[in-house]
Amino acid sequence: MQIIPLPAFRDNYIWLLRDGSRAAVVDPGDAAPVLAYLAAEGLTLDAILITHHHADHIGGVAELLAHASVPVHGPARENIPGMTHPVSEGDAVTVLGKTFRVLDIPGHTGGHVGYYGAPVLFCGDTLFAAGCGRIFEGTPAQLFASLEKLAALPGDTQVYCTHEYTLSNLAFAAAVEPDNAAVSERIALSQKLRGNNTPTVPFRLAGERNSNPFLRTRETAVIRQAEIRAGQALETPVEVFAALREWKNGF
Numbered sequence: 238m239q240i241i242p243l244p245a246f247r248d249n250y251i252w253l254l255r256d257g258s259r260a261a262v263v264d265p266g267d268a269a270p271v272l273a274y275l276a277a278e279g280l281t282l283d284a285i286l287i288t289h290h291h292a293d294h295i296g297g298v299a300e301l302l303a304h305a306s307v308p309v310h311g312p313a314r315e316n317i318p319g320m321t322h323p324v325s326e327g328d329a330v331t332v333l334g335k336t337f338r339v340l341d342i343p344g345h346t347g348g349h350v351g352y353y354g355a356p357v358l359f360c361g362d363t364l365f366a367a368g369c370g371r372i373f374e375g376t377p378a379q380l381f382a383s384l385e386k387l388a389a390l391p392g393d394t395q396v397y398c399t400h401e402y403t404l405s406n407l408a409f410a411a412a413v414e415p416d417n418a419a420v421s422e423r424i425a426l427s428q429k430l431r432g433n434n435t436p437t438v439p440f441r442l443a444g445e446r447n448s449n450p451f452l453r454t455r456e457t458a459v460i461r462q463a464e465i466r467a468g469q470a471l472e473t474p475v476e477v478f479a480a481l482r483e484w485k486n487g488f
């Protein structure tokens with residue numbers, strides 16, 4: 238099975254899975270690039286996977302369903318027009334012969350799910366390369382727990398998130414930890430990739446804890462910076478996480 242990025246909007250990736258003449262898509266915010274790719278490659282759409290209800294992730298579902306009546310797997314706790322298979326933690330979804338386990342990873346939205354089939358993880362807007370999604374519906378504690386849950390997956394996991402935010406996330410990571418060599422190295426590598434218009438996604442989970450400040454809330458240097466920004470002592474990793482997320486919102 239191959240997994241292809243279909244760029245959409247400003248910085249979204251719609252992930253297209255293909256195997257033989259069959260294809261599936263994850264978070265099709267726009268139908269046009271999907272239909273164009275299917276037509277150009279002579280592929281038939283088999284299934285749609287949705288991680289959460291935001292328009293840039295579901296906007297193309299209705300039009301895709303008008304072309305092909307396929308199962309739409311999505312978060313049971315969210316309202317997804319066209320959804321045929323609501324899923325939640327522990328469910329299994331088989332797409333193109335590969336089985337994915339559903340993970341509840343709330344925080345960005347209230348019912349956000351991820352799909353994990355080793356070594357592939359589709360995690361929507363929860364974990365980004367060197368960053369994480371904004372907290373729109375959940376609480377800092379929820380998103381923190383979701384990120385820790387994803388970070389506990391095997392190191393060889395390939396993380397397919399849905400936005401190309403890596404360089405701006407790394408700029409923030411460098412502001413949090415100016416002396417973190419893993420951050421500077423990742424900036425150089427990512428700049429090179431983006432200079433060639435190559436996606437920085439997927440990325441390997443191993444090493445993410447070295448440069449993603451949101452997974453570094455137990456590091457003294459990170460705690461200190463977060464406390465300076467918050468103007469108060471922060472007692473727990475969740476409080477540090479919440480302060481970092483607040484800071485990043487205005488960064």
Ligand code: ZN
Pocket residue numbers: 289291345362
């Ligand atoms: Zn979103």
Ligand code: FE
Pocket residue numbers: 291293294362399400
């Ligand atoms: Fe999004």
